[in-house]
Amino acid sequence: MQITDFIVPVLFAGILIFGFAKRVEVFPVFCDGSAEGLKTTAEILPALILLLISVGMLQASGAVELLTQLLTPLCSAVGFPPECMQMVLLRPFSGSGAIAVYDGIAAEYGADSFAGRVAAVLLGSSETTFYTIAVYFSAVKIRKTRYAVPAALTADCTAWIVCGLVVAAIMGN
Amino acid sequence: MKIILAVIPVAAIICGIITGRLPEVSSAVLDKAGEAVTLAITLCGIMCLWSGLMKVAEEAGAVKALSGLLSPVVSLLFRGLEKGGRAMQMICMNLSANILGLGNATTPLGIRAMEAIQEEEAGYVPGVESPPSGEASDNMIMLTVLNTASLQVIPATAAALRAAHGAERPMDILPCVWIVSAYSLAAAVCAAKLLGWISRRRKKRRSGGADN
Known part of the structure; x- marks a missing residue:
């Protein structure tokens, strides 16, 4: 059991009890808010379908492997293990895809290998960029995302560049 | 975003032809539509x-x-x-x-x-x-960018996966995760602020030109 296992149930109970204490009509208010959640889900579904299909096509086509080969020389420049390149390329698109890639890397090289650690650090220090952008902006019906993608990708690139260096410096190769 | 959504399928089809995996690409379209639901x-x-x-x-x-x-x-x-x-x-x-x-x-x-x-x-x-x-407004982009960079203090998923793969101390990546997160977060905020500033200047110049 970890501390993180407590957070969600305690928050759930805590908010409801706090509501009772403050004399909020907890049941109708909760249902009201819940109904909004239902509407939001329906609104983001189209964007979700489009994004998942695009990513699925890309994964199935072997484009990720091709790009990995192309980018391998760049990796050595920043001390990044090329085995983890798939992680870098998939992480911004798909959370479950990134977990699958991690499973592969950890199974092949070991969880405590350099590649295994770098992959885990990447998994823990970045998010599914494109999923977030698609869902957030489609929920408020925004089509022109302006500089959201370049700004978010700057963060992902930074993580990629420093990840190998930081892991090597702190935990060794 | 719309450029990326246009480029990905085209790239996937071209790669599919090169690698001879076009059938997989084709079935991915239908599978993923269901998966999205x-x-x-x-x-x-x-x-x-x-x-x-x-x-x-x-x-x-x-x-x-x-x-x-x-x-x-x-x-x-x-x-x-x-x-x-x-x-x-x-x-x-x-x-x-x-x-x-x-x-x-x-x-x-x-x-x-x-x-x-x-x-x-x-x-x-x-x-x-x-x-x-x-x-999108500058504030909306800032919120989105903060959400795409990871603010998470305890990388629970990564640690759980490490434990599942037999890592000796699954949480020992914590300092690395914090440092990498801090770098990427700083980069995200700087990029958002800088690009926002550039885009505001450009907009101002454009509207200034229209006035003349």
Whole structure:
């Protein structure tokens, strides 16, 4: 059991009890808010379908492997293990895809290998960029995302560049 | 975003032809369409749960109290939002969920925050030009970018996966995760601020030219 296992149930109970204490009509208010959640889900579904299909096509086509080969020389420049390149390329698109890639890397090289650690650090220090952008902006019906993608990708690139260096410096190769 | 959505399928088809995996690409289209619905249904329950809880927390005044704590930092990042206003409160809730690593809870809260920003900016924000509808505002982009960079303090998923693969001490990556997160977060904020500044200048120049 970890501390993180407590957070969600305690928050759930805590908010409801706090509501009772403050004399909020907890049941109708909760249902009201819940109904909004239902509407939001329906609104983001189209964007979700489009994004998942695009990513699925890309994964199935072997484009990720091709790009990995192309980018391998760049990796050595920043001390990044090329085995983890798939992680870098998939992480911004798909959370479950990134977990699958991690499973592969950890199974092949070991969880405590350099590649295994770098992959885990990447998994823990970045998010599914494109999923977030698609869902957030489609929920408020925004089509022109302006500089959201370049700004978010700057963060992902930074993580990629420093990840190998930081892991090597702190935990060794 | 729309450029990326146009490039990906084309790239996938070309790669599929090169690697001879076009049949897989074709079946991926149908499989993933179904998967998206499954994901949306999973998300729907969590979305309803957190939207409901947030409404209770809001009515009880808990949201206001928390946003009071975070607002000094948050108001540095977001321009021209009303202090203690709904948008500010929702942003604080979303960022707290991110920091706590509540995973799926962050999405509903983030969407509520996006809506609140839109509501506040589309009408009555003094000082900030209200963007034509359909276009993202600087504050919306800042919120999204903060959500794409990881604010999570405890990388629970990564640690759990490491444990599953027999790592000796699954949490020993913590310092590395923090440092990498800090770098990428700093890069995200700087990039958003810089690109926002450039885009505002360009817009100003363009409207200035129209006046002449």
